[in-house]
Amino acid sequence: MTEKTLSQRLPVGAARNKVEFLADEFEKTAADLYQLISDIGGNNKTRDPHVFGGNLLKNAGFLGAIDGQNNYGNRWGRPYATHENNDSISFLQQIAAPVCPNWGGEVRAVNGQPCAANFESHMWNSITGGALEYGSHLYQQVLFQVFRLPCIDNDKLKKMSCYVRLMSGGGNERTRFGIVQLDENMKAVGYVASKIVSGQGTHNKFDEWLDDIDLSMTACPNFAFFVERLDHMLPQKSFIYGAGLSLEGTPFIPEIAHTHIDFDDQKFFKITSGIKASDFVENMVIPFPSFDCPNGVNNHITVNVVDETRATTALSPDITMKVTDSGLLLTNVTGGYVGDVNKVFDVEGFYTKYINKIHYFDMPDYVAA
Known part of the structure; x- marks a missing residue:
């Protein structure tokens, strides 16, 4: 048998009886909803409201x-x-x-x-x-x-x-x-x-x-x-x-x-692209975007110089990169490290607003x- 609707379950008689019945039903429904929210995750134990x-x-x-x-x-x-x-x-x-x-x-x-x-x-x-x-x-x-x-x-x-x-x-x-x-x-x-x-x-x-x-x-x-x-x-x-x-x-x-x-925690970003290996020189400075780094740049950003046509080739693991007031400073540069001075590279960065x-x-x- 189909369960009766709320209107079908209203008591007969005075309007006051109907109001009290509805108030009790609403209170019970609100309590059930509160318990359901508390039980998100499939566990019936009471949760701390701060967590x-x-x-x-x-x-x-x-x-x-x-x-x-x-x-x-x-x-x-x-x-x-x-x-x-x-x-x-x-x-x-x-x-x-x-x-x-x-x-x-x-x-x-x-x-x-x-x-x-x-x-x-x-x-x-x-x-x-x-x-x-x-x-x-x-x-x-x-x-x-x-x-x-x-x-x-x-x-x-x-x-x-x-x-x-x-x-x-x-x-x-x-x-x-x-x-x-x-x-x-x-x-x-x-x-x-x-x-x-x-x-x-x-x-x-x-x-x-x-x-x-x-x-x-x-x-x-x-x-x-x-x-x-x-x-x-x-x-x-x-x-x-x-x-x-x-x-x-x-x-x-x-x-x-x-x-x-x-979802705004982490971000890949392109710093510059289309640089030939032979163009990388000592003390080269590349314009660098500004990011919020409350714990220091080293704890929020990493930078990679990569072959624009191959996902796994880097210019040189020996290049040191440091952010200065003028931009991204490259030292200990080995131009043409991969053996082809005409190879073209991109400079990419990865940022996280939390500690990396x-x-x-x-x-x-x-x-x-």
Whole structure:
């Protein structure tokens, strides 16, 4: 039998009875709607009203990932550096790697190998299904998001919880995740909490939690949620389907798909184009656009000089680039480095309004597991 409509359920008699009935129905409907909003994400536990969907992280589903196979090609998926040059914003002398809005990445070569010819197949890469694919054969690799403590009751900060949903591309590679503390220069200074987990079979998704994290007794407001792939000598890929930072622990799964995303966070931009290799000279200055860089240009911008016809060829990994009052200054220039002085290059940049690196691998207490 079809359920009666609201008008069919109105009581007979005085108008006052009908008004009271409608008031009760509206109140009940409003309560149901409030509970539905509170339960976004499929969990019936009561959420803290200060935390959207129960997740403090933004873009928890890694949408808008920088796909190195498209757009700007493999040239933005293959850092060369074994260490960072603090005096240069050249992408080839940096450990910062583009990832997706609200997330940053660091990639550092190991064993003295500044470049692997096939690194283009081991980059941050979005795949069908809403996951972020990352591989780090011969490279240390960490994914991070900087966050500040929420303005909530201090007692609740004693029970923070980290969450990740992972999938192995090869079976049992290890992943370390958790929280690190940042100093006033937004550099990682030490672990607050961390956990190492292992893959559970090829292409098997699994959930992991790190509970009872106390963030209540620190004077520093800046932290970073991180995910590090430990077994960088293994060639297979790894996948992360979601991440969370919440006030509730196991088995609570925070909102993933509908968290806030800052789509204006990251930007590729063309600085200049059509420059022959023979035209690159020492102390060359190129006009450079202005960007908001509250933590210094090096922490927000990287620049790459690339062959305009090939996505993977750079002019020289030795060129030092620095932003001055006059523009982008190039020093240690080797014109015609690639062997053809008539080869034509473009100068491109990548900007993020958040920190592009936290110097994770330089932490005093970092230990390669």
